[in-house]
Amino acid sequence: MNLDLKKPIVFFDLETTGINIATDKIVEIAILKVFPNGNKESKTWLVNPEMEIPQGSIDVHGITNEKVAAEPTFKELAPQVNEMIADSDLAGFNSNRFDIPLLAEELMRAGIDFDMKNRKAIDVQVIFHKKEQRTLSAGYQFYCGRELEGAHGAEADTNATYEILLAQLDKYDDIENTVDALSEYSTHGERADFAGFILMNDQKQEIFSFGKYKGRTVEEVFKENPGYNNWMQNADFPLYTKKVLNEIKKRMTPPKKKMSDAEKLQALQQKFNLR
Numbered sequence: 001m002n003l004d005l006k007k008p009i010v011f012f013d014l015e016t017t018g019i020n021i022a023t024d025k026i027v028e029i030a031i032l033k034v035f036p037n038g039n040k041e042s043k044t045w046l047v048n049p050e051m052e053i054p055q056g057s058i059d060v061h062g063i064t065n066e067k068v069a070a071e072p073t074f075k076e077l078a079p080q081v082n083e084m085i086a087d088s089d090l091a092g093f094n095s096n097r098f099d100i101p102l103l104a105e106e107l108m109r110a111g112i113d114f115d116m117k118n119r120k121a122i123d124v125q126v127i128f129h130k131k132e133q134r135t136l137s138a139g140y141q142f143y144c145g146r147e148l149e150g151a152h153g154a155e156a157d158t159n160a161t162y163e164i165l166l167a168q169l170d171k172y173d174d175i176e177n178t179v180d181a182l183s184e185y186s187t188h189g190e191r192a193d194f195a196g197f198i199l200m201n202d203q204k205q206e207i208f209s210f211g212k213y214k215g216r217t218v219e220e221v222f223k224e225n226p227g228y229n230n231w232m233q234n235a236d237f238p239l240y241t242k243k244v245l246n247e248i249k250k251r252m253t254p255p256k257k258k259m260s261d262a263e264k265l266q267a268l269q270q271k272f273n274l275r
Contacts, residue, residue, distance in 0.1 A: 001169045004177045005036040008088040009122070011165075013158040014099050015061040017053050021101045021195050022238045025049035026074050027063045029103075030154035031084055032162055043084065044155045046071040061152045078110035089179050091122040093136050093161045096187060101194030101238060108239040115240075116194075120183035124165045127186050131172065136160060143167035193241040206248055218248050 003009065011032040018024035030044040046063070048071045058064055074081075081103075092099045100121060107114040128139045140148040140160045144167055150156030169177050175185060192198035192206045198218065199209045206218040213221045213228070221228055229249050233242050259267070 001166055001177065002038055003034060003166070003169070003179075005034065005179065008033055008035050009091055009179060010034075010085045010088040011091045011158050011162045012085075012095070012099060012103070013092055013154045013161065014102060015063055015152070015154045016102060017049050017051060017057055019098065021098070021105055022236050024102065025051055026102065026106055027053060027057075027068055028061070028154040029077075029081065030158040031081070032158050033084060033088060034162070041084075042155075042158075043080075045077055045081075047077060048073050061154075074106045075110040078107055078112055082107060082112050082114075089120040089122070089183070090116075091124060091161070091165065093128075093157065093164075094123065094125040096121055096123040096126065096194075097196065101240065104194055104240045105238050108243070115243075120179045121187070122165070122179065122182045123186040124161050124168070125186075127168055127175070127182070128164065130185075131168070136164075139164050143171065193238070193244045195238045195241055197237065197241045198244055206244070218245065219252055222249060222252060 011034065013030050014026050015028035016024050016026055026047045027049050028044070028046050031042060033041040035041075046068050048068045050073055053063065053065050053068070090100055100116070104114045125136070132139065132142060136157060137148045137151050140146065140163070143164050144160075148156065148160050151160075165182075169175060175182065190200040192200055197209055198206050201207050201217070208214055208216060208218060208221065229245050232245055
């Protein structure tokens with residue numbers, strides 16, 4: 001079965017220095033771009049994270065500090081990555097909670113504004129967990145009948161994720177083969193940001209998902225505690241979360257009324273005590 005696509009979709013996977021979206025960095029990124037006509041384009045990059053890769057992470061993906069020392073930084077790769085994904089929906093395995101948020105952080109650190117306003121996201125792991133409750137390697141064995149060789153390598157995981165989604169569509173007749181339907185099915189709940197600090201309630205209002213204001217709307221909190229946004233902007237939250245909060249704050253601020261020439265003259269007269 002082929003995906004029913006209206007525009008390209010990018011399957012991607014990241015190997016990283018760790019799992020902290022706000023502070024960890026990409027050490028490998030693999031992209032598989034699938035076009036509506038069925039054509040595919042793929043690219044894999046090793047990335048110098050400009051920080052020490054912890055041994056615990058090396059034990060998972062096998063990418064050492066020496067291996068990436070001479071590789072380009074993500075800032076150097078960002079224009080190529082952004083160009084490849086710019087016109088596409090996004091898909092991955094646990095991508096809604098990790099890969100998309102971390103990719104967004106890296107792009108924004110590189111000075112590229114990223115958002116999901118005109119994209120859909122498909123998280124193949126969510127479909128898998130709703131149906132079978134397994135891991136990627138087990139899912140590949142279950143759906144595709146093969147052992148996943150090279151697991152925890154970005155390229156192997158990316159291609160396996162694409163193959164699993166196709167097999168899921170073959171197996172489950174109740175899952176509609178459109179990006180809109182797959183995106184909705186593979187989303188746990190609607191988020192205003194990628195990392196899940198800001199959720200959407202039933203009235204489509206942004207609410208905090210953590211801390212003393214958990215469950216309360218962002219606008220209500222900002223009215224009650226005007227300094228809370230400043231605290232979050234200076235704390236260790238993802239850049240995209242901060243962007244969402246600033247957009248809400250800006251939305252709450254009424255536009256300044258444009259002064260007429262007569263009002264400007266009157267203001268000058270009052271300033272300089274002119275008559």
